[in-house]
Amino acid sequence: MKAFNIQKPDKTMVPALQDKIDNLTKPKGSLGRLEELAVQIGTIQQTLTPELRKPQNVIFAADHGIVTEGVSFSAPEVTAQQVPNFLKGGGGVGMFSRQHHFGLKVVDCGVNADFRELPGLIDRKIRKGTRNYLHEAAMTEEEMERAIEIGAEVVDMACDEGSNIISFGEMGIANTSSSSLWMTWFTGIPLKACVGAGSGLNSQGIEHKYNVLRTAMENYHGDGSPQDIIRWFGGYEMVAAVGAMLRAAEHRMMIIVDGFIMTNCVLAAKQLYPAVQEYCIFGHQGDEAGHQLVLEALGAKPLLNLGLRLGEGTGAICAYPIIESAVRMINEMTTFQQAQITKYF
Structure with missing residues (x-):
């Protein structure tokens, strides 16, 4: 690796x-x-x-094979629909990036769509979505390595542009499922406490999501190492974020951590390189079930608690003025x- x-x-x-x-x-x-x-x-x-120099937010986008099991309220095509919206400056992340003068990069790591040279998109597609980890590993070892390298490459771009503070966001329908599995494996917190509504599941939907993820855990037959858990249950966008965090720490950049998914990416990155957390500032505690628990497991103190659960890096960008105040x-x-x-x- x-x-x-x-x-x-x-x-x-x-x-x-x-x-x-x-x-x-x-x-x-x-x-x-x-x-x-x-x-x-x-x-x-x-x-x-x-x-603080030239803050940037990077959105990694990819689709998840597990989405076919009905674990998300949102339709799977939303991932592909949001990518051009981000590039046009739409959505919450575009608005907050403009407000706080963040550069914005959007990276296709594995979206199930053909964008045909979409202007502004960083095209690093590995595959059109991961495999369904209910039945097999989400990605191969080679694909995991490629995702790590993509994250590192994009951070190198930001660093070359003069940035010394960076945040990461994600777009990938069903990625709260993958995050919940990483969380339970790496903290020992029971899966039930790690599973939440995601983009809007009701109580029945959450119960179904839990049952699917529990079965996926029971079906797992890897070696149990951190690398294997990361590749078996992760998304390409999440593994890219792990690689990005590790490269940012290597460059001694400050990392503003967003919500539930990105906090679990820190958790995964820390399994590989424990010192990565020294470079992290946790932007907020979100409204997704389990976020408070994973923050506590990391011993992290978030700056904001606004009930956010949008992702994309929005909570991290909202926290930036507080960080700027500290430097001032x-x-x-x-x-x-x-x-x-x-x-x-």
């Missing part, structure tokens, strides 16, 4: 970062999470004056000495 060189950020400068923050004109600790973010970002960048705080607030104010803590 493709190797990455991911190092934990050197923590020796944390005291200097904290000292700078503590000497800004405010009561000690009074800016809460912003102070924690500033320390994390300064540590990643190894500087007392961190900066450490760079733009005056110190007690500069302002000639007596410390009041």
Whole structure:
């Protein structure tokens, strides 16, 4: 499998970062999470004056073979219909990207459609959807490796364009099913607690989804390794996101993590390279059942809780202004000495 060189950020400068923050004109600790973010970002960048450059959001799109088992409220053709909508700037992700000045990349990893040179699309199609993991592995080892490489390649593009902060989103009908399976395998949380409504299933639909996924687990006959679980139950877009996260961490970029699916991609990436989480800022806690549980399993503290469950990277982009505020705080607030104010803590 493709190797990455991911190092934990050197923590020796944390005291200097904290000292700078503590000497800004405010009561000690009074800016809460912003102070924690500033320390994390300064540590990643190894500087007392961190900066955010050219934020980007990458949407990986692909279809899932398991969709034929009726595990999703949405029709399978929605994946293909949304791709041109994203490229035209439509939908939530386009609006939020414009609002917060994010570059937007859309990558076809395995959509069940022929787009015929759709302008702006990064065409890296592996196959027209994964296989149905109720009966067999979703992808071969070679296809998993290709998906990892696609994610890494797209992050290299963003890095070459000057970006040092990136978020990832996904488009793939039935990918909450794959996420639930990764979650239960990698955390030990019972499958029942990992399965939710996805794009809008009712209670009967959720029960059917659970039964299908339980049977898929029972039918699994791989070797149980993290790599095998990732390829057996994953989607091409999800594995590409794993590769993208690993490359972003290798480049020492900040990763803003979106919702349930992307949080489970962090969980999967961490099975391969535990240090990847050091580069992650968790944007929000979504409304999908299981998201809070997987965040807790990772020891992650999300910045927002707005009941979002759209995906696409929308929650991560919404969290960006908070991250920007943390960087502005450490760079733009005056110190007690500069302002000639007596410390009041």
